[in-house]
Amino acid sequence: xxxxxxxxxxxxxxxxxxxxxxxxxxxxxxxxxxxxxxxxxxxxxxxxxxxxxxxxxxxxxxxxxxxxxxxxxxxxxxxxxxxxxxxxxxxxxxxxxxxxxxxxxxxxxxxxxxxxxxxxxxxxxxxxxxxxxxxxxxxxxxxxxxxxxxxxxxxxxxxxxxxxxxxxxxxxxxxxxxxxxxxxxxxxxxxxxxxxxxxxxxxxxxxxxxxxxxxxxxxxxxxxxxxxxxxxxxxxxxxxxxxxxxxxxxxxxxxxxxxxxxxxxxxxxxxxxxxxxxxxxxxxxxxxxxxxxxxxxxxxxxxxxxxxxxxxxxxxxxxxx
Amino acid sequence: xxxxxxxxxxxxxxxxxxxxxxxxxxxxxxxxxxxxxxxxxxxxxxxxxxxxxxxxxxxxxxxxxxxxxxxxxxxxxxxxxxxxxxxxxxxxxxxxxxxxxxxxxxxxxxxxxxxxxxxxxxxxxxxxxxxxxxxxxxxxxxxxxxxxxxxxxxxxxxxxxxxxxxxxxxxxxxxxxxxxxxxxxxxxxxxxxxxxxxxxxxxxxxxxxxxxxxxxxxxxxxxxxxxxxxxxxxxxxxxxxxxxxxxxxxxxxxxxxxxxxxxxxxxxxxxxxxxxxxxxxxxxxxxxxxxxxxxxxxxxxxxxxxxxxxxxxxxxxxxxxxxxxxxxxxxxxxxxxxxxxxxxxxxxxxxxxxxxxxxxxxxxxxxxxxxxxxxxxxxxxxxx
Numbered sequence: 001x002x003x004x005x006x007x008x009x010x011x012x013x014x015x016x017x018x019x020x021x022x023x024x025x026x027x028x029x030x031x032x033x034x035x036x037x038x039x040x041x042x043x044x045x046x047x048x049x050x051x052x053x054x055x056x057x058x059x060x061x062x063x064x065x066x067x068x069x070x071x072x073x074x075x076x077x078x079x080x081x082x083x084x085x086x087x088x089x090x091x092x093x094x095x096x097x098x099x100x101x102x103x104x105x106x107x108x109x110x111x112x113x114x115x116x117x118x119x120x121x122x123x124x125x126x127x128x129x130x131x132x133x134x135x136x137x138x139x140x141x142x143x144x145x146x147x148x149x150x151x152x153x154x155x156x157x158x159x160x161x162x163x164x165x166x167x168x169x170x171x172x173x174x175x176x177x178x179x180x181x182x183x184x185x186x187x188x189x190x191x192x193x194x195x196x197x198x199x200x201x202x203x204x205x206x207x208x209x210x211x212x213x214x215x216x217x218x219x220x221x222x223x224x225x226x227x228x229x230x231x232x233x234x235x236x237x238x239x240x241x242x243x244x245x246x247x248x249x250x251x252x253x254x255x256x257x258x259x260x261x262x263x264x265x266x267x268x269x270x271x272x273x274x275x276x277x278x279x280x281x282x283x284x285x286x287x288x289x290x291x292x293x294x295x296x297x298x299x300x301x302x303x304x305x306x307x308x309x310x311x312x313x314x315x316x317x318x319x320x321x
Numbered sequence: 322x323x324x325x326x327x328x329x330x331x332x333x334x335x336x337x338x339x340x341x342x343x344x345x346x347x348x349x350x351x352x353x354x355x356x357x358x359x360x361x362x363x364x365x366x367x368x369x370x371x372x373x374x375x376x377x378x379x380x381x382x383x384x385x386x387x388x389x390x391x392x393x394x395x396x397x398x399x400x401x402x403x404x405x406x407x408x409x410x411x412x413x414x415x416x417x418x419x420x421x422x423x424x425x426x427x428x429x430x431x432x433x434x435x436x437x438x439x440x441x442x443x444x445x446x447x448x449x450x451x452x453x454x455x456x457x458x459x460x461x462x463x464x465x466x467x468x469x470x471x472x473x474x475x476x477x478x479x480x481x482x483x484x485x486x487x488x489x490x491x492x493x494x495x496x497x498x499x500x501x502x503x504x505x506x507x508x509x510x511x512x513x514x515x516x517x518x519x520x521x522x523x524x525x526x527x528x529x530x531x532x533x534x535x536x537x538x539x540x541x542x543x544x545x546x547x548x549x550x551x552x553x554x555x556x557x558x559x560x561x562x563x564x565x566x567x568x569x570x571x572x573x574x575x576x577x578x579x580x581x582x583x584x585x586x587x588x589x590x591x592x593x594x595x596x597x598x599x600x601x602x603x604x605x606x607x608x609x610x611x612x613x614x615x616x617x618x619x620x621x622x623x624x625x626x627x628x629x630x631x632x633x634x635x636x637x638x639x640x641x642x643x644x645x646x647x648x649x650x651x652x653x654x655x656x657x658x659x660x661x662x663x664x665x666x667x668x669x670x671x672x673x674x675x676x677x678x679x680x681x682x683x684x685x686x687x688x689x690x691x692x693x694x695x696x697x698x699x700x701x702x703x704x705x
Contacts, residue, residue: 095593113593135385137593155590156648157385158623173389175626178646178654179590198654199646226654226690248652 021063022081022320027287027294028054028068031312035068037084042296042308046084050077055315056098060105063320069096069110076108081320090126093119098140098182102165103147111138111152118152120168130168134161140182144207145189153180153194160194162210172210176203181231186257187239195244200228202244218244220251220265232274236281243284245272252286254302264302268295279321287314340391344621345413345421346376346398347406349429372424372447373398374602375611379618382597386626394622403429407436414442419633422617424610427451434459443637447613451500452697455661458704463640463662465620466613467581469501471696473508475579475668475680476572478694480547481512482682489545490519491561493552501551505573518543522557540565549573576672579680582612583671589652616649616664623647653692660699665692
């Protein structure tokens, strides 16, 4: 049989069954106003036109929908995974950048970088139930494991706001490094990691006391501290390893959570921002904001496998497996 | 007696207000740098609006930071004529300002520095680029705007990177124009650019002055890759691009300009800063002077938040240390140089609506930080 035909036939019969765990890779293109969808073999599957300036993305728990914050149209678009089309839009405040779901998915917490608020949006009614004022340029948003608390960074105020969801109030401000960006929470709920883009650090906050437990810094060989601008982070499901993108240093760092040791660095593209892990954690995908490409990394050897162009200004990356 | 005690306590609390962080802002009444100068066609030439909005924006931007460390920033903004500046700065210090941001021309920065000598205050010079203000080495002064030398080094790095090696320098009639031209020539010669000619231009329409008022004649009979224009007022300079005898780009006061800030910068959170400023001022574009004032006030509040309880001298020491990492929304961390108090920063080479390059240009290296390839480096720096 002709190999080309064979591949096409597989593609045809496979497609209808793939509503979930498709293995598809989604990359939001901030200046392309679209999401590029790649097949697991990294060939292009589809380009989904979205509202303008798509940035952070999250699947719902059922993984039949992907939500994407679109900064220039002030909406969160909802994409149906089966059809790969935008099926709905949820209005937000000005310039939504990063968001998180409540554990029951009834609420979305979104940072609006242009008006210094975090909004709590009721997903079913698409209405704003509360606006929590934050420091200027709020960015990272993440939920505590119990869902009662949301953490937000303010890039200008150099702090993490601790927001109590029941009262929609900031209950504590934790001063961290310069220009804090994103978060991960360890799966045991004990620690919150914060990347500080301009002080080249990651602050580890102990969630029991809300105090800084440790400050880590990174320096790939041949770079200077000011070149190292940590942004995106991902943590393995067993909570043992964190992968951190280092922005202008064009590297990612692999960190052992327990010992806080840097296990290694891998060279990626220009201005590495977001990172996503495949479910089996054999592969990491890095979005490179200034070289318009993504880099695929083998986690076992901590080495880059390949980079491929995707479109203008990749912001976030998610894998549906 | 008791009521007197209460009254006294009340007064004391009001005056000392433990949590107030008083930041002064001092500007010059009728500053010619901000005069609304109308060209013949009623075009506004220099930036017509003052920088006080930028100081206010920094306080709003950092409200959360200040609150977290239990400080309440209070802006003490004063404006006076040249003769009243010394008294103004002394009054600000007496009222409790530990930092005063100056939006003043260089000679008056010196007047204020002398009036504040020995007082418990740190002055931040935001808008006087002259080297002489820096080499005066006032122990209590920082500089948040770029020095002239930093600006000129930015042009020179760019010209070298583009291999535009031969430069024709055109100098205007304003006394500060010669200062600009001299600073450029010094930087250019240091990097082995070739100055193929230096010519003076005049606004006089007198036909006898045509060698100086006709752009074609000014730019003829000389070989050059690029024209550098030194024209503080901008009234002549705007007629030079597209009018040179040889088809060559124009840099300096017109054309491609090296600036601390340009509203069209769209990376590193710059857009958010510019659009907050737009919103706050009803649509005004943030100028380089605005940025320098904004970053000055921002640096003060940020520093206080990182060393809680310190007095202004300790805060200043912290600001000049390597531990201080300031975010000016230009993609890299900024800080004040310990030896001259100058804020290290990248400069933008911008046209009227786009940032073409950012200095330090890639490839310029330095043993400590590439930002120190702009401006007078520690080894060459000497107090006057």
